[in-house]
Amino acid sequence: MNTTAIIVPAYNEATVIFDTLRGLRKFLGTRKLTADIIVVDDGSIDKTGIVAAPYCDYLISHRQNCGLGAALATGIEFAKRKGYVACVTFDADGQHDVADIPKALKELSARYDVVVGSRFLGTHSRMPKGRQWILKLSNLITWVFFGVRTTDSQSGFRALSKKAINSLALKSNRMEVSSEFFGEIKRLGLKFTEIPIHISYTDYSLQKGQSNTNAANVLIKLLYKFIS
Numbered sequence: 001m002n003t004t005a006i007i008v009p010a011y012n013e014a015t016v017i018f019d020t021l022r023g024l025r026k027f028l029g030t031r032k033l034t035a036d037i038i039v040v041d042d043g044s045i046d047k048t049g050i051v052a053a054p055y056c057d058y059l060i061s062h063r064q065n066c067g068l069g070a071a072l073a074t075g076i077e078f079a080k081r082k083g084y085v086a087c088v089t090f091d092a093d094g095q096h097d098v099a100d101i102p103k104a105l106k107e108l109s110a111r112y113d114v115v116v117g118s119r120f121l122g123t124h125s126r127m128p129k130g131r132q133w134i135l136k137l138s139n140l141i142t143w144v145f146f147g148v149r150t151t152d153s154q155s156g157f158r159a160l161s162k163k164a165i166n167s168l169a170l171k172s173n174r175m176e177v178s179s180e181f182f183g184e185i186k187r188l189g190l191k192f193t194e195i196p197i198h199i200s201y202t203d204y205s206l207q208k209g210q211s212n213t214n215a216a217n218v219l220i221k222l223l224y225k226f227i228s
Contacts, residue, residue: 014047035088038060104195116150116194
């Protein structure tokens with residue numbers, strides 16, 4: 001299968017996922033990119049799955065909310081079983097720019113196994129200062145724990161080669177999965193690079209996104225995982 005999977009994890013995103021998927025579908029058609037859109041509905045209690053179903057190629061639903069890590073693992077496992085040549089993880093809330101997808105795939109096809117989109121190499125309109133400092137601290141902790149330097153360890157935009165799809169073993173169910181990707185990069189010796197991406201923060205994404213308190217909890221979980 002010479003096709004890319006666009007994995008969209010979603011939890012209670014009924015109000016925004018239509019625009020996200022419509023934008024993805026329009027862009028893929030315009031650029032003539034061969035890709036399937038795979039939505040992983042992580043136990044939403046709103047109408048996320050109903051809204052998403054007509055606009056994605058595959059809809060996978062968790063019976064209950066399991067967390068971002070579990071949703072990504074489900075999507076990557078599906079991509080592995082279907083034999084996709086690559087996959088891109090893409091947020092459901094409209095923050096990510098579809099124009100960054102071909103740039104990531106170009107780097108992937110060059111010589112890399114994992115490409116991570118960095119807000120700090122690109123642009124990030126309306127990111128709160130407190131969020132910026134927590135993300136930078138997360139980068140430091142990711143380097144200390146996993147030995148991989150990154151400018152955006154918590155990025156949700158990433159591209160994976162077939163080698164990465166077939167070898168990654170994600171175990172974190174929730175937000176700490178973003179740092180775990182770098183642990184897997186180190187453990188498996190995967191070739192990794194970053195590209196600049198553009199993030200558009202909206203009132204919706206800022207309200208629903210990871211809070212500073214939750215980010216601190218993620219760091220605590222990472223520390224516990226590292227020392228246990």
